[in-house]
Amino acid sequence: MESERPNTTIETYKELQQQEDDDEEEEKNNEILKRRISSHPLYGLLVEAHLDCLKVGDISNLERELKIDEMQAAEKQNLGMFSQSELDLFMEAYCMALGKLKEAMVEPQQKSMAFINNMHSQLREITKPTLPAPPSDTASSSECKFRRN
Known part of the structure; x- marks a missing residue:
């Protein structure tokens, strides 16, 4: 049993060395x-498209999520072999x-903004101060009589 132990240690070391390699x-x-991606002719367009997506709304968390997704995708595929x-x-x-x-994000945002603007306009209409109607002559004369008494 002791003779198996050194072989296991050596095998484990070899496996660890292979994993490191x-x-x-x-x-x-x-x-x-x-390096290949960053020097690619379309890299500038890619960065611009990415920034356009981020500009659509306050989606600062999206950038972090995209980086995580990119790293996971790179780990799943050996992209170095492209x-x-x-x-x-x-x-x-x-x-x-x-x-x-970007298009998919812009359309709902535009619809939402149109809805909000419409609701805002309706609320302004509803809450617009109404001017009181000018008093008629008969009402004012009766009011005066009431005050005299």
Whole structure:
């Protein structure tokens, strides 16, 4: 039983070393991918589309969520293995997706603003101060008689 123990330790060490090597390789691939994406001709458009989505409303939490989603997607897929044409397709698709996201966010916001503005106008109409009707001559004369008595 003691003879199995050193082998298990050696195997465990080899597994840990392999895991570290795999992690280093994945980190290198991610860094290469980041450099390729940031130097891609569509990168500026991608950033602009992303910022347009953030400008639609106060969605500061969305930026954090998007970063988390991007990191999770990168972990799930080995994006470092993209060929240049696959990267081009990815960048185009991502820009289009962000454009569609912005449109999807703008439409409900515009409808909401139109509804709010309409309600505001109606409330102004309802609460508009009404001017009292000018008193008629008969009412004023009877009022005067009442005061004299």
